[in-house]
Amino acid sequence: MPVLLRLIVAAALAVTLTVVQARDGRDAMGDRLAACTACHGPAGIELENGYIPRIHGKPAGYLYNQLVNYQDYRRRNTTMNHMVAHLSPAYLYEIAQYFADQRAPYPSPAGAPAGALAARGEQLVQRGDQDADIPACSACHGQHLTGVQPNTPGLIGLPRQYIMAQLGAWQVGTRHAAAPDCMSQITARLDGRDIEAVASWLAAQPIPDDTRPVAQAITDPPLQCGSVPAPEARS
Amino acid sequence: MKRSIAMARIALTIALSGLFAATPVFAQDATTERGAYLATLGNCAGCHTAPGGQPMAGGLHLASPYGTFITPNITPDPTTGIGDWSDDDFWQAMHNGKRPDGSAMYPACPYTSYTHVARDDIDAVHAYLEDLPAVEQVQPDHNLDWPYGYRSLLGLWQWRYFEAGALAPKPQQSDTWNRGRYLVEGLGHCNACHRARGRFGAALTAEDAPGALIHGWYAPPLADPDQAGLQQWSIADAAAFLQSGKAEHAALMGPMADVVYDSLQHWTDDDALAAATYLKTIAPQEVESPLRLIRLSEKGAANAMAEGRVLYREHCAECHGDDGQGDTGAPALAGNRTVTMDDPVNVANMIRMGGFPPATTGNPQPYGMPPFHGLSERELAALVSYIRGSWGNDAPPVTGTNLRR
Numbered sequence: 001m002p003v004l005l006r007l008i009v010a011a012a013l014a015v016t017l018t019v020v021q022a023r024d025g026r027d028a029m030g031d032r033l034a035a036c037t038a039c040h041g042p043a044g045i046e047l048e049n050g051y052i053p054r055i056h057g058k059p060a061g062y063l064y065n066q067l068v069n070y071q072d073y074r075r076r077n078t079t080m081n082h083m084v085a086h087l088s089p090a091y092l093y094e095i096a097q098y099f100a101d102q103r104a105p106y107p108s109p110a111g112a113p114a115g116a117l118a119a120r121g122e123q124l125v126q127r128g129d130q131d132a133d134i135p136a137c138s139a140c141h142g143q144h145l146t147g148v149q150p151n152t153p154g155l156i157g158l159p160r161q162y163i164m165a166q167l168g169a170w171q172v173g174t175r176h177a178a179a180p181d182c183m184s185q186i187t188a189r190l191d192g193r194d195i196e197a198v199a200s201w202l203a204a205q206p207i208p209d210d211t212r213p214v215a216q217a218i219t220d221p222p223l224q225c226g227s228v229p230a231p232e233a234r235s
Numbered sequence: 236m237k238r239s240i241a242m243a244r245i246a247l248t249i250a251l252s253g254l255f256a257a258t259p260v261f262a263q264d265a266t267t268e269r270g271a272y273l274a275t276l277g278n279c280a281g282c283h284t285a286p287g288g289q290p291m292a293g294g295l296h297l298a299s300p301y302g303t304f305i306t307p308n309i310t311p312d313p314t315t316g317i318g319d320w321s322d323d324d325f326w327q328a329m330h331n332g333k334r335p336d337g338s339a340m341y342p343a344c345p346y347t348s349y350t351h352v353a354r355d356d357i358d359a360v361h362a363y364l365e366d367l368p369a370v371e372q373v374q375p376d377h378n379l380d381w382p383y384g385y386r387s388l389l390g391l392w393q394w395r396y397f398e399a400g401a402l403a404p405k406p407q408q409s410d411t412w413n414r415g416r417y418l419v420e421g422l423g424h425c426n427a428c429h430r431a432r433g434r435f436g437a438a439l440t441a442e443d444a445p446g447a448l449i450h451g452w453y454a455p456p457l458a459d460p461d462q463a464g465l466q467q468w469s470i471a472d473a474a475a476f477l478q479s480g481k482a483e484h485a486a487l488m489g490p491m492a493d494v495v496y497d498s499l500q501h502w503t504d505d506d507a508l509a510a511a512t513y514l515k516t517i518a519p520q521e522v523e524s525p526l527r528l529i530r531l532s533e534k535g536a537a538n539a540m541a542e543g544r545v546l547y548r549e550h551c552a553e554c555h556g557d558d559g560q561g562d563t564g565a566p567a568l569a570g571n572r573t574v575t576m577d578d579p580v581n582v583a584n585m586i587r588m589g590g591f592p593p594a595t596t597g598n599p600q601p602y603g604m605p606p607f608h609g610l611s612e613r614e615l616a617a618l619v620s621y622i623r624g625s626w627g628n629d630a631p632p633v634t635g636t637n638l639r640r
């Protein structure tokens with residue numbers, strides 16, 4: 001009995017400690033960024049029918065670029081354009097760094113797409129299509145699609161509809177990145193079915209054990225991609 | 236944002252250039268840099284730089300009751316900008332509202348305020364604009380309703396409603412007060428938003444003139460201490476509020492957050508203090524909003540309060556407190572004048588859209604509020620009614636119709 005009691009007390013203490021730590025941890029930046037996590041909370045992300053993308057654990061450079069793109073209307077979303085309207089480069093970078101450092105559980109993968117769609121999706125993601133001059137996603141986004149430091153995002157754990165919408169937005173010119181905008185060039189070579197195939201296949205992938213972005217930059221990318229320098233480098 | 240870095244650099248250069256002001260070699264640069272600061276005071280970029288666009292190349296769409304104005308390119312490009320304007324041309328525009336061909340300018344550009352600015356300040360702004368990179372970019376014509384597209388009518392408007400001329404300093408007031416008045420009524424053009432225009436855009440001079448709607452937000456009058464008036468603030472607190480966008484129990488949101496981010500945070504301490512000194516002395520008035528609140532029956536009001544209370548507990552209390560007392564980063568709602576002033580549109584916008592106050596030197600890491608765009612019009616009205624009528628707040632309840640933008 002005393003052993004069980006001790007265990008219970010220990011467990012209760014552990015739980016209490018965890019809760020206190022979580023609050024303390026949140027206090028630094030988490031409370032300031034409740035406006036972000038209200039939608040981008042890991043618990044609220046759903047891959048099958050959801051839309052809102054995961055931002056936790058993505059490379060800081062990538063997240064910072066997106067915040068600046070929203071500020072400069074290279075990306076358009078009424079809520080996001082409004083949120084970042086008058087935040088300084090320094091604060092935007094701190095926000096990016098905060099979410100880059102967050103480790104949060106992943107939602108369950110979406111159901112796998114049907115045969116032909118799955119095959120095309122897997123081909124484009126893993127090997128690309130040489131005939132159509134389409135490089136493999138994995139050539140830049142990392143072998144396990146967990147992203148590459150400092151500016152390339154992971155592609156796993158993202159809702160199918162979000163990926164489709166982003167590729168479509170690049171195609172029709174409502175999403176841009178800093179020049180040279182490599183994704184705009186690539187999406188020009190995709191058709192609607194390719195986009196559906198890539199998005200459906202990606203959203204159905206199991207989550208690898210190590211979800212961290214690859215630390216080492218890719219030395220010989222198939223296309224040159226532009227990015228906004230971090231604020232330290234801009235002053 | 237690039238603009239803010241540029242401005243920080245400008246501010247630094249101004250500070251440094253003060254050291255060298257006596258050296259003739261720097262005279263031209265000093266004028267340009269002074270002009271840059273003056274252009275920041277006037278927030279020219281607020282309208283003439285579109286988001287993500289080239290500095291001062293125009294292209295911002297400004298909705299108005301008369302149609303949509305599209306801001307012109309004021310970079311020194313000789314064909315699509317104002318590169319072929321002389322100092323006299325620029326003075327004519329800013330002081331008299333006349334273009335080089337003699338035609339009248341639309342008072343969407345607040346020359347009704349800039350007319351109070353001294354010639355050498357206007358010349359310095361022109362020197363700064365001439366020094367910017369020229370951007371070749373044609374902006375489309377304004378898209379105005381009939382008959383406002385007929386520019387010739389503007390001559391009549393100016394004859395009837397516009398009087399050019401500087402404000403004579405008031406010798407019985409301090410230099411600081413006079414500087415503050417020069418900034419607030421001149422380059423700062425505060426009343427371009429904080430005071431409604433009359434019929435046909437006539438400038439109102441009545442001391443109890445209401446505020447105006449801008450981008451779907453109500454710019455409350457500066458004369459009313461229960462709205463935007465700073466009469467009851469200490470001068471130091473008011474100046475800090477203007478520069479940082481934040482006070483102990485308040486944070487600026489909406490279009491005013493843009494003004495703080497783009498302009499006010501870069502004002503020198505002396506200029507912010509001068510503006511606060513002047514704003515504090517505006518004769519206090521109780522100003523009625525032009526909005527007519529739809530009255531609810533007693534039962535309707537009780538229902539709204541009950542529904543609002545449930546919504547408040549579910550969505551708001553965690554940050555703003557069970558009794559609206561606020562918490563770190565979440566302003567108190569009890570006694571909050573944005574909540575209780577006649578026009579409820581600003582508080583409704585904050586709930587709907589959420590957002591961050593401006594990131595400034597005085598508030599570098601602002602707390603953000605989540606958007607609640609999932610609330611129905613009725614729920615929003617109930618929530619607004621509840622916070623307007625709880626914890627000592629005594630403002631009447633509102634209906635969804637009053638919250639439409």
